[in-house]
Every structure is written in C-alpha cells, then in structure tokens.
Amino acid sequence: MAKYLVTGVAGFIGRSIAAELLKRGETVRGIDNFITGKRANLVGLEAMEFIEGDLAYPSACAKACEGVEIVFHEAALASVPRSVADPVGTNTNCVTATLNLLVAARDAGVRRVVYAGSSSAYGDTPTLPKDESMLPNPISPYAVAKLAGEHYMRSFAQVYDIETVVLRYFNVFGPHQDPASQYSGVLAIFCRKMLAGEQPSIYGDGEQSRDFTYIDNVVRANLLAASAPAEKVNGQVMNTATGSRITLNDTFRILRELIGYRGEPNYLPPRSGDIRDSLADIRLAGELLGYQPIVDFREGLQRTVDWYRNQ
Numbered sequence: 001m002a003k004y005l006v007t008g009v010a011g012f013i014g015r016s017i018a019a020e021l022l023k024r025g026e027t028v029r030g031i032d033n034f035i036t037g038k039r040a041n042l043v044g045l046e047a048m049e050f051i052e053g054d055l056a057y058p059s060a061c062a063k064a065c066e067g068v069e070i071v072f073h074e075a076a077l078a079s080v081p082r083s084v085a086d087p088v089g090t091n092t093n094c095v096t097a098t099l100n101l102l103v104a105a106r107d108a109g110v111r112r113v114v115y116a117g118s119s120s121a122y123g124d125t126p127t128l129p130k131d132e133s134m135l136p137n138p139i140s141p142y143a144v145a146k147l148a149g150e151h152y153m154r155s156f157a158q159v160y161d162i163e164t165v166v167l168r169y170f171n172v173f174g175p176h177q178d179p180a181s182q183y184s185g186v187l188a189i190f191c192r193k194m195l196a197g198e199q200p201s202i203y204g205d206g207e208q209s210r211d212f213t214y215i216d217n218v219v220r221a222n223l224l225a226a227s228a229p230a231e232k233v234n235g236q237v238m239n240t241a242t243g244s245r246i247t248l249n250d251t252f253r254i255l256r257e258l259i260g261y262r263g264e265p266n267y268l269p270p271r272s273g274d275i276r277d278s279l280a281d282i283r284l285a286g287e288l289l290g291y292q293p294i295v296d297f298r299e300g301l302q303r304t305v306d307w308y309r310n311q
C-alpha cells in the first residue's frame with residue numbers, strides 16, 4: 001500500500017516529487033489523465049504504482065486515495081493563456097478536480113494534502129514582494145481556479161479532520177517541463193527554440209519580471225510541507241520561490257550566453273491576462289518549514305539547458 005499519492009504525476013512537477021520520494025525509498029502511487037502529462041515523464045518511476053485516471057471523476061479520486069497518508073496535489077491544467085481560451089476546462093481540471101480529491105482524501109482518512117498553489121493569485125498589484133497577508137487579486141481564469149483550490153484546502157482544514165498545506169509556486173522551471181506546447185512555461189519554450197536555432201518570441205517589451213523557481217526548490221518545499229508539525233502548517237498558505245526576480249530580457253541574454261544562440265528575440269504585443277512583475281517574500285516558508293532555496297536561478301538555468309540539450 002502506498003504512503004504517498006502524487007496527482008499529476010506525468011507532469012513536470014508531479015514526476016519530480018515522485019522521483020525524489022522513490023529515491024528516498026518511499027512507497028508512491030501516482031495518478032494522471034494525460035491531458036497535459038506525458039508518458040515519457042513516467043520513465044524512471046517504474047517502482048511507483050500508477051493509475052491512469054481523471055480527478056474530475058469522484059471514483060478515480062477514491063481509488064487514488066485508498067490507504068494513502070499524504071497527498072501531493074500537483075494535477076492542474078496549467079497556463080494563463082489556456083485558461084483565457086478555455087475557462088471551463090480550467091475550472092473542471094483545477095477546481096472540480098481539487099474538490100473531488102479533497103472529498104475522497106477526507107473519506108479515505110488521508111492525514112495531509114499538500115497543494116500546488118499559484119503566484120497568479122496575487123494578480124497585478126504593484127506591491128513587491130508579494131507576501132501571503134496580501135489580499136488575493138486573481139486576473140486570469142487560471143488564477144481564479146488555482147485560488148479556489150486554495151480556499152477549499154483551507155476550508156477542509158477547518159471543517160473536517162484533515163490537514164492541508166498550500167504552497168504558492170512562483171514560475172517553476174527545470175528538466176521535464178514540456179517545451180512543445182504553446183501553453184508551456186516561457187523558459188521551456190526559450191530553451192527548446194534557442195537550442196534549435198529558432199527565434200524566441202517575447203510578449204510585450206520584455207521588461208516584465210518573474211521570480212523563476214528551479215524545480216529542486218519546489219520539491220524540497222513539498223517534502224518539508226509533508227513532514228512539518230501540523231500545529232505549524234495546517235491550513236497555512238506559503239510562497240514557494242527564490243525571493244529574487246529577473247526580467248525576460250535579462251533571462252534571454254543569459255540563455256543566449258549559455259546556449260550560444262546568436263539571434264535577437266521577436267517582440268510581439270503583450271499577452272492578455274499577463275501580469276507585469278512577480279516577486280515572492282519567502283520568509284513565511286522559512287519560518288514555518290525551514291525552507292530556503294537550494295538552487296539559484298543561474299545554476300537552475302544551466303542544469304535546465306543541459307537537460308534539454310541531451311533530449
């Protein structure tokens with residue numbers, strides 16, 4: 001019987017958490033519906049019990065949660081522009097799926113659910129850095145859906161006998177992130193294109209900034225959130241980031257150097273639903289989890305480029 005369940009395990013973040021758990025000798029079950037997850041991401045996770053299933057169906061959630069102690073809920077239909085194109089799909093795969101999973105987890109006696117929140121919850125307020133006491137101001141349907149999931153987490157921690165912890169991820173990147181979709185994260189797209197000698201596009205003037213967070217930091221935060229004492233973390237929301245930010249233009253310049261790309265970016269009009277600047281205050285996760293970033297942006301980018309180069 002698996003101790004841990006990872007939802008969205010064929011996605012980039014889910015597979016990274018599962019891989020670390022297996023490395024530590026833990027028993028893991030994973031579930032994915034392959035809407036955006038990739039079978040290739042399951043390579044190396046053969047020791048895991050895998051269920052192909054969709055969290056939009058309560059029966060799949062019940063099967064996934066059976067006998068489990070801790071859930072890492074990474075499944076989602078990520079992407080701001082995808083949610084602008086398909087708000088209902090985003091709601092089904094983020095909100096309905098999360099509620100179904102929580103109900104199943106409660107009924108199965110799961111002890112704790114750790115949830116992948118999103119920095120998009122903060123919206124485009126000018127105050128930086130973003131800290132958890134700020135009033136959320138979601139702009140895109142994606143941000144609304146991820147925030148609704150956060151509220152369900154906090155609600156369940158208060159009204160039922162289940163612990164929940166929310167980690168608000170800031171622009172996660174690293175190996176295994178899908179670079180091939182128009183909805184992929186910007187660093188995955190840039191790596192793929194520039195390694196192939198193709199010109200990347202920048203939406204807007206490129207002076208928008210992000211707190212890009214290398215995947216190992218996110219995996220670390222999740223493991224800390226799973227093991228931290230309930231009196232400290234139950235019902236809490238914590239930023240998961242590096243606490244520093246960089247513009248897309250500067251990111252492009254670093255990547256150009258790492259990859260040896262010679263061209264310039266193609267500047268296009270700004271993207272609808274985009275926010276300008278994003279930077280996390282990471283002190284709360286430091287206090288409650290002992291979280292500190294372990295891999296900085298440049299080192300993470302180097303490792304990411306190396307990984308895509310070898311694909």
Ligand code: UD1
Nearest residue numbers: 078079080118119120169170171185186201202203271278
């Ligand atoms: C948002 C969330 C993030 C969430 C992610 C899920 C914020 C601050 N962040 O990321 O927490 O995990 O959605 O998808 O809300 N861009 C280009 N060229 C490209 C692709 C993107 O210039 O080819 C630009 C975008 O317009 C944006 C920036 O790069 O300004 C980052 O885009 P993306 O990687 O999609 O992430 P966010 O929308 O910031």
